[in-house]
Amino acid sequence: MQQCTEMAGMNAMEKKLAEYKCDTNEAICLKLVRFAEDVDDESTTFHPEYSHQLYGDDEVAFGYKGLQIQLYYSAGNLSTLFKVKYTSKVTETFDCVEPDDVEGKIREIIPAGFCCNTDDFISLLEKEANFKPFGTLLHTYHVHNVEEGGDFTYQIHKVDVSCPGFKEYHERLQTFLMWFIETASFIDVDDDRWDFFLVFEKYNKDGETLFATVGYMTVYNYYVYPDKTRPRVSQMLVLPPFQGEGHGAQLLEAVHRFYCNLPKVQDITAEDPSENYVKLRDYVLVKLCQTLPSFSSDKLSLGFSDDMATEAREKLKINKKHARRVYEILRLRMTDMSDETKARDYRLEVKRRLFAPTKKNQREMTKMMKCLRPEELASHISQMDTALQHEELEKSYQEVLAEYRRVIERLAQA
Incomplete structure (x- = not known):
């Protein structure tokens, strides 16, 4: 009888503790903020596809009810607001039960200099007018958005790590990889064989021209004997608010055209391409080849x-x-x-x-x-x-x- 009572007590406690488990893909709230009102607008929030690299294969954080991990970025320069909110913590109910260090995990991947206060973050938005795309303009294109009822302008830029301010910007940008590429890892940007290609949206606010980060690609230039290079696409990401609009195809085609003009390039490959990347590559390469005489x-x-x-x-x-x-x-x-x-x-x-x-x-x-x-x-x-x-x-x-x-x-x- 005593054993049954103890088991019932254990089950009750397990149920209570289970209430303090949160799905980290739902708890992490990401946002690209253009205007101050976006901060509280839930319609602009998006969530990770993956969080296992920080929170384990089960993608669960223990120790909190109503957990919300806010990672908000200014749309252009990606200045960052980081806050952790919850309605209750396990230590308020149970003694000797420690919650997971959800905040420490995020601090491992985001660079220093982020805001923890919303007012400080909003004040940084006022400086977005000073943000201009890095590097050299390669390509400008337009996308007609039926829902928004208008045409939007985008630019693709080629950037070297030596560009002032880019290294710090890239440190903030690459944090998105953890949430949207299953086996993502950060790269050594100090290696000058890396090429970076960035996509920006060009838009107007109160008569000012502003830019929002849309996506990017990293390419590593491998040596091919005796005097060639083989650019290999390493990472490619279009941020979720812009997915499904054709930016990936525009980016890949622009990158191909860039390397086509370099006589030292042997051919262009990709490192461990995903199924989605192969589909994209098929489309772009067919589009390019269909005009060749031999095809x-x-x-x-x-x-x-x-x-x-x-x-x-x-x-x-x-x-x-x-x-x-x-x-x-x-x-x-x-x-x-x-x-x-x-x-x-x-x-x-x-x-x-x-x-x-x-x-x-x-x-x-x-x-x-x-x-x-x-x-x-x-x-x-x-x-x-x-x-x-x-x-x-x-x-x-x-x-x-x-x-x-x-x-x-x-x-x-x-």
Whole structure:
């Protein structure tokens, strides 16, 4: 009986303690502030996609009810307001139970110089008129926003870390990576092989021209023997209030065009690209390549060629692997898939490319099998099941087809 009473007491306490757990993705409130009234406007708040790098895999903070971690940034210079609010703390109810140090975790990633007082932060907004984009203007474009009912102007700038004030600004900007890139890490900006590309919105307030930070990309220039470089996209982020407006495509295209003008550049790659980045890259590269002579309709019907690979590399700094993918997308766009013969020809060509790595592995496995014991041989033979291979190949083909069709649809909309 005593044991049951103790267990009931434990369960009651666990329930009570559970009330002090908060989802950190919901608790963290981010904001890009243009005007003083934005500070209290909940419609301008957005939340992280991830917080596990600071608060663990379960993305939970213990010890608070009604936890709100405010990280507000001025829209241009990203001057920062940091406040932690809650309705109650676990120490007010339980002795010897310590809450998580939620504030200390944030202080690990935000640079010094932030505000803890709202009035101080609002006073900094008055200085936003002095903020001007860093670096050299590469590209200006306009976006029509149906909801806002107007056209908005954006600029893309190329920046070197030596630009006065940029290093401090970048320290504030890169804190967003922790919330929106799953495996994000900060970079060593003192390495002069880094290039930075920034997107800003240009807008007016009371007759003054102001700028708001929209997103950015970092690119590292690797050495390629004997005298070339290979720019590799490391990080790319469009801030949530601006996502879905085409800024990522504008940025990636501007970056490609920038490097295309540098004769020392071999080709442009990306470091561990996400699925979303691959979709974006497909769209941008197809858009760029569709005007090249070697990718004309009459050439596409003859199959992928060395001319395509060479022209894509020399004119657009696109490597052979990506050029082949561009070819397959453009070939699909011009192929009447309702024509059984044309559809079959296209399917077989793509499948041959998809199957090539498997075929290579099989040749290597055949050589290796000569040295295997009977039980090991049986295991490897089972891995080479032909029916299963055909099933997996068809699945891969259908996935690729769906990806390509999304690119074609986007091109049609553009």
